[in-house]
Amino acid sequence: MNKKRVLITGAAGFLGSHLCDKFIGLGHHVVAMDNLITGDLRNIEHLFKLENFEFYHQDVSKYIHVPGELDYILHFASPASPIDYLKIPIQTLKVSSLGTHNILGLAKNKKARVLVASTSEVYGDPIVHPQTEDYWGNVNPVGPRGCYDEAKRFMEAITMAYHNVHGLETRIVRIFNTYGPRMRLNDGRVLPAFIGQALRGEDLTVFGDGSQTRSFCYVSDLVEGIYRLLRSDYHLPVNIGNPAEITIKEFGDEIIKLTGTKQKMILKPLPTDDPKQRKPDITKAIELLGWEPIVKREDGLKVTYDYFRSLPDWTLKHKEFGR
Numbered sequence: 097m098n099k100k101r102v103l104i105t106g107a108a109g110f111l112g113s114h115l116c117d118k119f120i121g122l123g124h125h126v127v128a129m130d131n132l133i134t135g136d137l138r139n140i141e142h143l144f145k146l147e148n149f150e151f152y153h154q155d156v157s158k159y160i161h162v163p164g165e166l167d168y169i170l171h172f173a174s175p176a177s178p179i180d181y182l183k184i185p186i187q188t189l190k191v192s193s194l195g196t197h198n199i200l201g202l203a204k205n206k207k208a209r210v211l212v213a214s215t216s217e218v219y220g221d222p223i224v225h226p227q228t229e230d231y232w233g234n235v236n237p238v239g240p241r242g243c244y245d246e247a248k249r250f251m252e253a254i255t256m257a258y259h260n261v262h263g264l265e266t267r268i269v270r271i272f273n274t275y276g277p278r279m280r281l282n283d284g285r286v287l288p289a290f291i292g293q294a295l296r297g298e299d300l301t302v303f304g305d306g307s308q309t310r311s312f313c314y315v316s317d318l319v320e321g322i323y324r325l326l327r328s329d330y331h332l333p334v335n336i337g338n339p340a341e342i343t344i345k346e347f348g349d350e351i352i353k354l355t356g357t358k359q360k361m362i363l364k365p366l367p368t369d370d371p372k373q374r375k376p377d378i379t380k381a382i383e384l385l386g387w388e389p390i391v392k393r394e395d396g397l398k399v400t401y402d403y404f405r406s407l408p409d410w411t412l413k414h415k416e417f418g419r
C-alpha cells in the first residue's frame with residue numbers, strides 16, 4: 097500500500113473523527129487539526145497513542161503551518177448544527193472563507209489534493225426536488241442560516257478558483273443530513289434532540305407541523321462515499337447522502353418506537369428559513385463512484401441509540417455538557 101500523509105481539519109468533530117478512523121484503519125498517517133469550538137477530544141482520544149496520528153490544536157481561520165509533506169487534505173472544520181452556527185455566526189463565516197483560503201494555500205504549497213466539505217445547505221430551501229448538483233439553490237443570504245450557507249457557497253467558489261487558476265487537485269462533496277455515534281447530544285440537530293428527549297423522559301419537540309422532510313445517511317456510508325470521491329478524478333461537486341426521504345413527524349414516530357418512550361410529540365415554532373424538503377439526487381455518485389448507501393435507517397438508528405445510551409448519566413442531565 098502507498099502510505100499517505102493526510103491532514104483532516106475538524107478532526108475532533110462528529111464526521112472528522114470518523115474520517116480519522118477510516119484513514120488510520122487504511123494504514124495512512126493522519127495529521128488531525130481542530131480548535132475544539134464544537135468538537136470534543138474524546139472523539140479521537142483512542143488515536144493519540146498511535147504513531148500514525150498527531151494532533152494540532154489550531155484555528156484554521158488563522159495562518160496554518162504543518163511541517164512535512166501532505167498528500168491529501170480533507171477540510172471538515174466548521175460548526176454544522178443550526179444552533180451552533182446561530183450562536184457563532186462570525187466564526188462560521190470565517191472558517192469556510194478565510195479557513196478554506198488557508199487550506200487551499202497550504203494544499204498548493206504541499207502539492208496536495210484537497211477535498212472540502214460542502215453541504216446540501218447550498219441549495220437553501222430548495223425548489224428543485226430531489227436536489228441535483230446542477231441546481232443553483234434558493235438561499236437567503238441575510239437570514240439566520242445565511243452565515244453557514246453563504247460561507248459554504250464561497251468555499252465552493254474559491255475551491256473552483258484554485259482549481260482553475262493553479263491547477264490544484266480539488267474535490268467538493270455536498271453532504272446531506274448524516275447521523276451516527278459521536279454526534280453531540282446537545283447539538284440541537286433533530287436526531288440527538290429527539291433521542292436526548294426520549295432518554296430524559298421529555299416530550300419530543302417537533303418544529304412547525306412536522307411535514308418538512310429530510311433524508312438521513314448513516315455515517316459509515318458517508319465516509320465511504322467521501323473516500324471514493326477523494327480517490328476519483330472528478331473536481332465538480334458531488335452529492336453524498338441517502339435518498340430515503342421522511343417527514344420530521346414520521347421520524348419522531350420512529351424514535352418513539354425505537355426508544356419505547358411514553359412521551360409524545362409537541363409542536364414548536366418552525367425556525368426561520370427552515371428548508372421544507374430535502375432529498376439528494378445521487379445519480380452522479382452512483383455513476384462516477386459506484387457508490388450507494390447500504391445502511392438502512394432502522395439499523396443505523398439502533399446503533400446510534402445504543403451509543404447515546406452508553407454515555408455516562410451526567411451527559412444527559414447537564415444538557416450544556418452533553419457530548
Ligand code: NAD
Pocket residue numbers: 105106107108109110111112129130131132133134135136154155156157171172173174175176177191195213214215216270271272273274275
Ligand atoms: P462538528 O461540529 O461535530 O465538527 C466540526 C469540527 O470542526 C469540530 O470539532 C470543531 O471544533 C471544528 N472547528 C470548527 N471551526 C474550526 C476552526 N476555525 N478551526 C479548527 N477547527 C474548527 O460537525 P460535523 O457534523 O462533524 O460536520 C463536519 C463538516 O461536515 C462541517 O464542515 C459541516 O459543514 C459538514 N457537513 C456536515 C453535515 C452533517 O450532517 N453532519 C452535513 C453537511 C455538511
Ligand code: UDP
Pocket residue numbers: 177178273284285286287289290301302303304308310344366367370371
Ligand atoms: N427539528 C425538530 N425538532 C428539533 C430539532 C430539529 O423538529 O428538536 C427539525 C428542524 O426544524 C428541521 C429538521 O428537524 O426541519 C432537521 O433539523 P436539523 O437541525 O437536524 O438539521 P437541518 O437539516 O435543518 O440543518
